[in-house]
Amino acid sequence: MTIQQAIAHPGCGCDGQSMLKNLISIDEALDRIALHAAPEGGSEVLPLGQAAGRVLAQPVRAQGMAPPFDNAAMDGYAVSTSALRGEGPWVLDVVARVPAGQEATGSLAGPSAARIFTGAPVPEGADAVVMQEEVTRQGDVIHLRRRPAPGQNIRRAGSDMAAGTVVVDAGRRLGPREIAACAAAGAGHVQVRKRLRVALLVTGDEVREAGASRSTAQIWDINTPMLTAALAVAGLDLVAASHGADDRAGLVRQLGEMASHADLIVTTGGVSVGEEDHVKPAFADLGGTILFGGVALKPGKPVAFGRIGSSFWLGLPGNPLGAFVTWQVFGTALSRALSGETATAPTRRLVVTTAPIHRKAGRCELRLATVAGVDSQGRETVTFEDATHSGRVGRLPLADGLMFLPADAEALPAGSFVEFQPFCQT
Ligand SMILES: Nc1nc2c(c(=O)[nH]1)N[C@H]1C(S)=C(S)[C@@H](COP(=O)(O)OP(=O)(O)OC[C@H]3O[C@@H](n4cnc5c(N)ncnc54)[C@H](O)[C@@H]3O)O[C@H]1N2
Numbered sequence: 001m002t003i004q005q006a007i008a009h010p011g012c013g014c015d016g017q018s019m020l021k022n023l024i025s026i027d028e029a030l031d032r033i034a035l036h037a038a039p040e041g042g043s044e045v046l047p048l049g050q051a052a053g054r055v056l057a058q059p060v061r062a063q064g065m066a067p068p069f070d071n072a073a074m075d076g077y078a079v080s081t082s083a084l085r086g087e088g089p090w091v092l093d094v095v096a097r098v099p100a101g102q103e104a105t106g107s108l109a110g111p112s113a114a115r116i117f118t119g120a121p122v123p124e125g126a127d128a129v130v131m132q133e134e135v136t137r138q139g140d141v142i143h144l145r146r147r148p149a150p151g152q153n154i155r156r157a158g159s160d161m162a163a164g165t166v167v168v169d170a171g172r173r174l175g176p177r178e179i180a181a182c183a184a185a186g187a188g189h190v191q192v193r194k195r196l197r198v199a200l201l202v203t204g205d206e207v208r209e210a211g212a213s214r215s216t217a218q219i220w221d222i223n224t225p226m227l228t229a230a231l232a233v234a235g236l237d238l239v240a241a242s243h244g245a246d247d248r249a250g251l252v253r254q255l256g257e258m259a260s261h262a263d264l265i266v267t268t269g270g271v272s273v274g275e276e277d278h279v280k281p282a283f284a285d286l287g288g289t290i291l292f293g294g295v296a297l298k299p300g301k302p303v304a305f306g307r308i309g310s311s312f313w314l315g316l317p318g319n320p321l322g323a324f325v326t327w328q329v330f331g332t333a334l335s336r337a338l339s340g341e342t343a344t345a346p347t348r349r350l351v352v353t354t355a356p357i358h359r360k361a362g363r364c365e366l367r368l369a370t371v372a373g374v375d376s377q378g379r380e381t382v383t384f385e386d387a388t389h390s391g392r393v394g395r396l397p398l399a400d401g402l403m404f405l406p407a408d409a410e411a412l413p414a415g416s417f418v419e420f421q422p423f424c425q426t
């Protein structure tokens with residue numbers, strides 16, 4: 001979709017055709033990431049309880065059937081339906097009691113019943129469990145009014161998992177859903193990929209730690225805490241976080257040090273075209289290869305991707321919304337690929353706009369959008385910001401994701417379908 005096309009009315013500034021000619025599309029950039037980024041690091045075995053957020057290196061197979069035995073789905077009475085002759089009601093002797101966690105001793109013979117509790121093994125000879133609400137008990141007998149169906153309220157052995165089946169594939173990140181399946185499969189330990197080691201270098205002479213005193217020309221650092229949080233929710237290992245001055249020699253030193261022990265270096269700022277933008281030259285000084293530099297998107301046009309020794313580099317723009325958006329789109333795909341995840345690019349879905357849009361064509365715009373509901377035709381709708389400001393994050397907490405406005409679209413009427421990428425929660 002994000003195709004860069006000739007522009008009839010380029011307007012002025014950095015969306016002009018001459019400024020766009022070296023930019024690639026979002027999808028081309030994602031293709032280059034997919035082409036170059038192979039899983040980094042080895043694997044290790046962890047107890048299942050410590051494996052949340054890790055990527056599975058070996059598939060998990062069910063060690064036995066789940067559930068492991070036929071068991072009651074309700075508190076009640078186990079009966080044999082074939083022993084119920086004629087029409088009810090029937091009067092049955094209660095001949096056994098089977099709580100959960102105890103083996104059922106003996107088998108049910110003839111018109112009798114076993115008191116049974118949810119999760120307890122169904123005794124031999126029984127083929128149905130009647131809920132206790134459906135019988136009347138008097139001493140050691142029950143009165144059963146309605147004929148139970150064979151199999152009623154019995155959870156059959158293997159009905160959830162057959163022994164030996166793969167329940168979670170290699171390449172899946174383990175969240176609560178996957179961990180539930182691993183536990184049911186009997187996997188006390190799992191083989192997972194080592195966490196991706198990420199180094200963060202936030203550049204700019206003007207940035208000061210959030211909340212610290214600052215001069216009139218200085219601003220608080222948004223990118224360090226924002227990206228530290230993004231890396232944490234992605235399950236990545238932040239091995240270094242530094243501030244870099246706008247100084248080429250200093251950046252060469254810092255990038256060189258990071259490349260020696262990180263799988264992925266993420267930088268912010270200093271990737272545009274001014275003479276104070278030293279990150280790309282420093283990267284080149286170290287012999288790094290740039291795999292792309294500049295994407296036809298707004299915000300985040302100067303985003304860059306490269307390789308240096310055995311490390312990868314993702315150069316995000318300094319503008320905080322640009323840094324956030326490019327991490328969502330490219331950082332997520334790259335870190336997933338390097339972590340060995342099978343599903344890399346975040347999913348997008350189609351949504352419908354609720355207001356007309358007029359914008360400058362040229363770059364694909366990833367605009368903050370909020371899910372509004374569904375329209376009369378059952379289509380999901382979004383509301384959205386009037387424009388994209390790459391330096392503003394004040395309204396970021398109100399948005400649910402990014403809507404993709406195609407590069408060539410100058411006007412879109414209300415009711416248009418657009419792609420929407422929800423923000424990554426993991
Ligand atoms: N002549 C041109 N100038 C610019 C172009 C262009 O094509 N030609 N592109 C513009 C676009 S688009 C972007 S995006 C920015 C990107 O520039 P950099 O990635 O080099 O980022 P910086 O210049 O270092 O910073 C940009 C902006 O963001 C503020 N910033 C930086 N770091 C932080 C931080 N950690 N926390 C909060 N704010 C931060 C910084 O003060 C600047 O205002 O270039 C345009 N220029």
Ligand code: MOO
Nearest residue numbers: 299300301322390
């Ligand atoms: O690409 Mo920049 O982030 O538009 O300002």
